[in-house]
Amino acid sequence: MSAHVLVVDDDRDMLRLLSMRLGAAGYRVTAVESAEAALTQLAVERPQLVVSDVQLPGKDGLALYDEIRARHPALPVILLTAHGTIPDAVEATSRGVFTYLTKPFDGKELLEKIAQALALAAPEGEAVPAQESWREAIVSRSTRMAELLAEAKLVAASDASILIRGESGTGKELLAQAIHKASVRATRPFVAVNCGAIPEALLESELFGHVKGAFTGAVANHRGLFQAADGGTLFLDEIGDMPLPLQVKLLRVLQERSVRPVGSAQAVPVDVRIISATHRDLDEAMAAGQFREDLYYRLNVVTLTLPTLAERREDIPLLANHFLARLSVKYGKRLNGFAPEALKALATASWPGNVRQLYNVVEQVCALATTPLVPLALVQRALRVPSVEVMSYAEARHRFERDYLVGLLKLTDGNVADAARLAERNRTEFYRLLQKHGLTPGLFRNDGHVAD
Structure with a gap:
């Protein structure tokens, strides 16, 4: 109409x-x-x-x-x-x-x-047709997203491994769930794991499981996430943060279609479709020796790239009103929408944190709103306040770790032995951390070449 x-x-x-x-x-x-x-x-x-x-x-x-x-x-x-x-x-x-x-x-x-x-x-739009219910959680009217969703539905019908690329906060897990719902595995489990949020020592046990007595604290057999997702889809988020030793084991699981729990001599067959996601440049990671090329080609049969929120601005009013409707129920408020100038401010903001940041901004204005129509001043206030939720746990940990290492190297004038001692880590492990963050100790020596 x-x-x-x-x-x-x-x-x-x-x-x-x-x-x-x-x-x-x-x-x-x-x-x-x-x-x-x-x-x-x-x-x-x-x-x-x-x-x-x-x-x-x-x-x-x-x-x-x-x-x-x-x-x-x-x-x-x-x-x-x-x-x-x-x-x-x-x-x-x-x-x-x-x-x-x-x-x-x-x-x-x-x-x-x-x-x-x-x-x-524009209002939120018409209800998603029944045949499109697989992507009902993805709120969009932009051409860019329509093209991506059409491609996603096409590849969902196959059993090919999919790599979803996109900045943090663009909705990679939401897209993975939609692909699962559009696949023949829709009635089976969808299991998600953030590879960057689980400590390296626990990640293997979480993925592949362990048997009783495999290590201190293993008081019972534990089914890993691969077994939990058997027959369905396993979503490996932030795959670029997976440690190299575990990459080797993951490759073996994909080749053999079976997992060996930690401490077990027997492999367990699994039937799992893998969807992985990353905000990192895996080509750079492979060139730096931080990601295995053979695993990359196993995971990257099909690539889907999510646009940033700034690249799909026509979706911002739709998303903002959608979030406001949901959050007004959560906060028990009757909110009718945004004033035109408030919606205009949302539509023209930069959104470095993408959809996740937009959700946080809408939640803040919803919590503080005292009138049925959200005013411009409240939106401007929310946009000015940086929100820690915009950064994922994995990103925050990565940034802290790098800043910590840089501080130690500056303090010790680039002396790795002294820096490792202060960090209470052995030198081999400390070198591995420096390599992970691309830090060269020599640049921190007091010869005029101090790293930024």
């Missing part, structure tokens, strides 16, 4: 021109010649957007905007202004008008602004 636009202008020629242009662009247009007529029309049927001239007989366009804001706070308004009323229009944008255009305006620019305003004001 085409969007409904209410156009207000006392110049009949301009009104006719606007109606023709918008009608040709596929919009349903209602044209009126005064603010009073516009308010009457709004009482009959609410449009998705109002385009109004500033200079009108009786109430002017700014007064009309104030009344629209009072009655329909989420309805976006675009003002058309002559040169003399530009200061008023600029001031109006600070009060929430979506944008203003000066006469004579470019027809293409007008259509672009209308499309942007409608995208921000």
Whole structure:
């Protein structure tokens, strides 16, 4: 169904021109010649957007905007202004008008602004059709995501191993779950493990299991995650953080389709589809000797790359309203949506933490909101406050570890033996940590070449 636009202008020629242009662009247009007529029309049927001239007989366009804001706070308004009323229009944008255009305006620019305003004001959208229920948890209307989901559904039908690439917070696990739901394994378990969040000493036992007495604390047999996912899908998140010794064992499991629990002499057959994910550049990791090439080609039969949130901006209003609807239930509040200028601020923010950061921002404004419509000031406050949740546990640990090593090397003037002693680690293990983070001790010696 085409969007409904209410156009207000006392110049009949301009009104006719606007109606023709918008009608040709596929919009349903209602044209009126005064603010009073516009308010009457709004009482009959609410449009998705109002385009109004500033200079009108009786109430002017700014007064009309104030009344629209009072009655329909989420309805976006675009003002058309002559040169003399530009200061008023600029001031109006600070009060929430979506944008203003000066006469004579470019027809293409007008259509672009209308499309942007409608995208921000668009409702959450229709329910996902039954045949598309596999991806109902993924909220999107962008072309970029539509293409990715079409490809994901295609590869879901096979049993090929899939590598999902994408920055932290883009939704790699959500996509993996959707692929599992679209596959023939949908009725079997989906098991997820973050390879960077589990200590190296425990990861092997978690993946492959162990038998009673295999090590101190192993008081009973333990089924690993491979066995837990038998017949279904195992999602290995942050595969790039998996230690090299474990990479060898994982490769053997994929080749032999069986696991050997720690401490056991007997292998257990498993039937598991592997989906892995990483935010790291695995090509660089292979070149640095940190990731096995043979394992890479086993895991990377098909690659799917998730776009950043900044690369799918048309999804931001949809996601923000979706999260607000969910979180308002959690916080027991009646929240109707975002003010147009608040939604505009969300849509134009940088989002280094991607969808995860957007969720955190919406949760903060939801917790603090005192009015049914979330105002711009609350969104601006949330965007200014850095949120630790934006960084995953694995990323935080990786950053701390590197900063700690850099601090030790600076303190000891690049002397590995002294640094290892301070860290209470043997020199071999310390060298391994330095290699993991690409740190060269010689650069920290006091000869003018100190690492950044």
